[in-house]
Amino acid sequence: xxxxxxxxxxxxxxxxxxxxxxxxxxxxxxxxxxxxxxxxxxxxxxxxxxxxxxxxxxxxxxxxxxxxxxxxxxxxxxxxxxxxxxxxxxxxxxxxxxxxxxxxxxxxxxxxxxxxxxxxxxxxxxxxxxxxxxxxxxxxxxxxxxxxxxxxxxxxxxxxxxxxxxxxxxxxxxxxxxxxxxxxxxxxxxxxxxxxxxxxxxxxxxxxxxxxxxxxxxxxxxxxxxxxxxxxxxxxxxxxxxxxxxxxxxxxxxxxxxxxxxxxxxxxxxxxxxxxxxxxxxxxxxxxxxxxxxxxxxxxxxxxxxxxxxxxxxxxxxxxxxxxxxxxxxxxxxxxxxxxxxxxxxxxxxxxxxxxxx
Amino acid sequence: xxxxxxxxxxxxxxxxxxxxxxxxxxxxxxxxxxxxxxxxxxxxxxxxxxxxxxxxxxxxxxxxxxxxxxxxxxxxxxxxxxxxxxxxxxxxxxxxxxxxxxxxxxxxxxxxxxxxxxxxxxxxxxxxx
Numbered sequence: 001x002x003x004x005x006x007x008x009x010x011x012x013x014x015x016x017x018x019x020x021x022x023x024x025x026x027x028x029x030x031x032x033x034x035x036x037x038x039x040x041x042x043x044x045x046x047x048x049x050x051x052x053x054x055x056x057x058x059x060x061x062x063x064x065x066x067x068x069x070x071x072x073x074x075x076x077x078x079x080x081x082x083x084x085x086x087x088x089x090x091x092x093x094x095x096x097x098x099x100x101x102x103x104x105x106x107x108x109x110x111x112x113x114x115x116x117x118x119x120x121x122x123x124x125x126x127x128x129x130x131x132x133x134x135x136x137x138x139x140x141x142x143x144x145x146x147x148x149x150x151x152x153x154x155x156x157x158x159x160x161x162x163x164x165x166x167x168x169x170x171x172x173x174x175x176x177x178x179x180x181x182x183x184x185x186x187x188x189x190x191x192x193x194x195x196x197x198x199x200x201x202x203x204x205x206x207x208x209x210x211x212x213x214x215x216x217x218x219x220x221x222x223x224x225x226x227x228x229x230x231x232x233x234x235x236x237x238x239x240x241x242x243x244x245x246x247x248x249x250x251x252x253x254x255x256x257x258x259x260x261x262x263x264x265x266x267x268x269x270x271x272x273x274x275x276x277x278x279x280x281x282x283x284x285x286x287x288x289x290x291x292x293x294x295x296x297x298x299x300x301x302x303x304x305x306x307x308x309x310x311x312x313x314x315x316x317x318x319x320x321x322x323x324x325x326x327x328x329x330x331x332x333x334x335x336x337x338x339x340x341x342x343x344x345x346x347x348x349x350x351x352x353x354x355x356x357x358x
Numbered sequence: 359x360x361x362x363x364x365x366x367x368x369x370x371x372x373x374x375x376x377x378x379x380x381x382x383x384x385x386x387x388x389x390x391x392x393x394x395x396x397x398x399x400x401x402x403x404x405x406x407x408x409x410x411x412x413x414x415x416x417x418x419x420x421x422x423x424x425x426x427x428x429x430x431x432x433x434x435x436x437x438x439x440x441x442x443x444x445x446x447x448x449x450x451x452x453x454x455x456x457x458x459x460x461x462x463x464x465x466x467x468x469x470x471x472x473x474x475x476x477x478x479x480x481x482x483x484x485x486x487x
Contacts, residue, residue, distance in 0.1 A: 033433065036432065037388075037435075038388055038408075041389050054403055054404035054405055055405045060405075064405070075412050075415045076421070076423065
């Protein structure tokens with residue numbers, strides 16, 4: 001379906017896709033598919049230039065779709081049988097960005113909450129490494145850091161995929177997600193270590209051992225990326241999407257997922273590693289370290305939010321589910337049980353209000 | 359008044375009627391609609407058709423259906439009128455006929471009449487002490 005058009009038409013469609021961001025992803029895809037067909041037919045007749053001029057600028061055409069005022073039913077989506085099979089990296093990244101926009105500003109908030117914990121734990125961990133005589137207990141600090149990251153991931157998945165679920169709740173969904181992520185990560189690392197030891201036992205040199213460990217770590221990380229949609233579904237309490245569905249569903253899509261991860265998350269990881277190297281090996285420990293910890297915490301929070309966006313987009317891709325249209329501010333009334341709980345808390349608070357002297 | 363902006367408004371109002379009328383009793387895709395509306399004097403153009411179709415579909419006046427025609431490499435979206443759309447276009451056509459008959463009659467009537475002499479009231483008032 002997605003046969004390439006002449007460059008000006010592709011550029012025009014790309015710009016229109018960007019301008020149509022307030023639409024749900026399936027509606028946007030339907031609009032673009034319809035116009036792609038129109039342009040292809042006109043190009044065959046040698047009328048492409050005139051047609052692009054008649055269609056006008058992408059911005060003006062997107063505005064003509066009356067985006068802010070849409071309140072009626074959806075437009076017909078392209079059926080899966082007629083839709084394009086593959087998804088380029090760029091499109092998956094676009095879906096990840098749409099996930100951010102559709103999360104009612106929740107994902108940036110998750111990042112902001114995470115920054116405070118990560119700044120403190122970064123600073124304490126660096127302090128423990130650079131000034132061991134201070135006696136910082138690394139274990140509790142690491143436990144706090146890991147818990148905060150897991151909670152942030154879970155909250156991000158719920159905001160992106162199941163907005164009706166309580167984002168920061170520690171429940172069975174969160175515990176299942178945390179346990180599954182921990183086991184999968186440990187298995188990937190253990191596989192790398194076992195492979196390295198096996199290489200050493202077979203008489204391999206130190207360099208060979210390291211290369212084997214690195215290759216196994218990369219393969220394990222790619223396997224972990226294939227399981228991320230399942231982990232996202234666990235955290236968001238989406239029923240009916242198991243580990244087998246994630247593993248089989250990502251077959252043939254792994255290159256796109258890895259490409260998107262390498263574009264969006266890997267540079268942030270490298271920056272995070274560089275900042276840690278500076279803090280632990282290069283720069284003196286002093287007044288600037290706290291600022292460096294804050295910067296590293298921001299990068300780490302971006303890693304969490306970026307990975308959550310990407311994994312949520314990948315899950316929707318596997319489920320053939322559109323990314324909903326953005327709704328920055330919720331207009332639905334809150335659930336009645338939340339209102340009742342808030343009223344009860346308010347009553348309790350008011351009962352303890354100090355009586356003012358007359 | 360600027361004639362161009364008046365003409366733009368006139369076209370906008372008429373485009374909906376043209377598209378709905380063309381879809382009476384048949385299914386058409388965008389390019390077919392444009393070709394059939396080719397003689398509409400620019401009432402329906404490439405840039406106005408698709409947003410209009412999307413709006414009418416959202417409003418439930420049209421139903422869209424994707425299909426791959428035998429001769430086509432790319433799936434096309436065919437539109438047809440819904441029951442609501444049928445009722446709307448029938449009413450719009452009735453109103454349009456009344457409207458165009460009235461406007462046409464007014465234009466024809468005024469064309470044949472000589473312009474009446476206007477009293478120069480404002481000047482006369484100013485001349486009063």
